[in-house]
Amino acid sequence: MSDFKLKAGALALSAALLTPVAAHAAVEGPSGMDFYDIPSINTNQNGDLIWYRDASVNLGAGAALAKAYNVMYRSTDSLGAENAVTGTVLISSNEWTGAGERPTLSYAVGTHGLDQSCAPSMQLQAGSDYEIRNIRAALEKGYAVLVTDYQGYTTGATPTYLAGESQAHAALDIFRAASQIPRAGIDAEAPAAVWGFSQGGQTAAWVGQIADDYAPDLDLVGVASGGTPADFPVVADYLNGSTGASFLLGGIIGLSEQYPDDIPVDQLASANGKAAIADYKNKCTFEFLFDYMNQSLSSYTVGNKDLDELLMVPSIGQRINEQNLGGAGADVPVLLYHGTADEFIPIEQSVELKKDYCRRFDKVTYDVYPSEHIVTLFQAAPTVLTWLDERFAGQNPRNSCYSFAADPVSNANPGGGDFIVTLDEWNLDAELHLATLNQTVELPEDTSITADANITDETLVGDLYVPDFDTELNILVNLDVALSVEPVGQIEATNRLSRDGILAINGSTQANVLINAAGFGWLKLPFNCKTIEPANFDLNWEGPIADFGAGGIVFEGETEFSELECGWMTALFNSLVAGPGQEYNFRLVPPAPERL
Structure with a gap:
């Protein structure tokens, strides 16, 4: 598109947006990429719907989605100039079980890229948006979920990435636009909230600071802002x-x-x-x-x-400096959260934002996660959604302003070298299914993995820790058995993060199985059985990067236990335990957050 056409289109839009009309009627927009060409349509208020269309989005099987729309609506940039913004409106198929109208959530995405194909509306259609898991989780709650593309994803434009007020305007104006879609069932007066992380966290925090002045009629009940760049x-x-x-x-x-x-x-x-x-x-x-x-x-x-x-x-x-947060704030509950190992946005400046907000109002909740940036984005989702549920229910928020806990400090890996994500004592929810006994043994809760995943050279090296534990096995009679899983060597794997955000891990670890004693309660006979050769556990997994911090990643498969040396009980235990077909299921999840 020529510069002349771009300038002419911009002038036409500006003139159209400034032309008052007596009433605004929703217009159905065109199919294909023509939807992103800004038309000459009159609007007279921020958030007015320029046009809309039914949308086809791919959120994966089982998503609680009844209907989806693309929208283009009027907004304003950081300088107050009118613009046109696109986005996606998602209606949950789940009933809202709370009081009043179905609540509406503006989900502010993080960094997506500047090419038009990176727009959230296009990636949601393709099923490639890396934040789909969080959006699905919000739909499960029964919310209507609105996802703005922000300014600049219309044809021929460049996004005003990290321009805080422009982003906040887009995230606020989509509430009004969504309420104007015919028969979508979105009430402009329904309780509303904004949730975002990283760039989206910046957007959400800016919403909290300007909503009273920019959108005074909106019933904003909460702002959840994570991984927030507060001090530019x-x-x-x-x-x-x-x-x-x-x-x-x-x-x-x-x-x-x-x-x-x-x-x-x-x-x-x-x-x-x-x-x-x-x-x-x-x-x-x-x-x-x-x-x-x-x-x-x-x-x-x-x-x-x-x-x-x-x-x-x-x-x-x-x-x-105008992009800095703080120095203002609406009296609306705010949830701030951050990862101590965040390698992109340091946690200390987030703590300072919390302190600034606490000097102005006392509805600030602050959560700390022991994770890096991308993991925290998804790990925090269940906690954030619980906090949003409480806001929609009208409950008072947990107040972190008077906490006596020490300020969290960064433990991120130093930058300037390889991109390394450290898994520090990540929980391993693990079980073994013994083939001959047809019984499942659950490993203790403190089982963990500590590892460094080097994204640059595509390696993962770490250690498995399994404390000794007791379990009950039926060996002719129910016996209390003292077991050990003794790692042999380190975990060694490759990890590959594709340019579509798909993570693949391929590797293995080895361990010996020990039957230390068996008996009844405190009365156990020592056996000191140990596998002659360690069992091999393949650790193969592939999926979206979201799984790395959300529901966890699962390694499962079969292995073989070699014969055991058990002294006079060798023959019996080998007949009961040794052999192929031993199934395992390991689910790796990050540690729990702290609450300040």
């Missing part, structure tokens, strides 16, 4: 030259789109920088994440100006 200079410094360097580059591109005069990227970027920007605009999250990892901003600027030098330019520093 601090976050930018943390990202620069580190694992998440691509997000800094994307932020410069997005903010320069919103503030072209104040952040003149065409003048600031070197030839290498302009090439990187052009490339970046054609990629989605799991493509550019690895392509620009550990790159310093200075490698893209004229004269190799570094981040500190750029922030000293008054217009740039002003616009970057």
